[in-house]
Amino acid sequence: MRLCRRCQIKEASVVLLPCLHLCLCVRCKDDCERCPMCTSLKSASVEVFLSSRSDSAEGTKYFS
Ligand SMILES: [Zn+2]
Ligand SMILES: [Zn+2]
Secondary structure, eight states: OOBOTTTSSSBOOEEEETTOOEEEOTTTTTTOSBOTTTOOBOOEEEEOOOOOOOOOTTSOOOOO
8 A cells, every 4th residue: 555655553544635646644644734745835635545356246146
């Protein structure tokens, strides 16, 4: 997984605008005014969900 560039502990799940770098975790996003990757000033941040959810596509099984 992609680690947060700031704390290096949690998974980076926040995309910074306008540079669109995915490099911060939810806990660090409020502490950073600038992107740690390109140092551009943060105007907004968006949390993304990189869920590795296992879609239950096996809901229906057919036995003949
Ligand atoms: Zn962090
Ligand atoms: Zn950036």
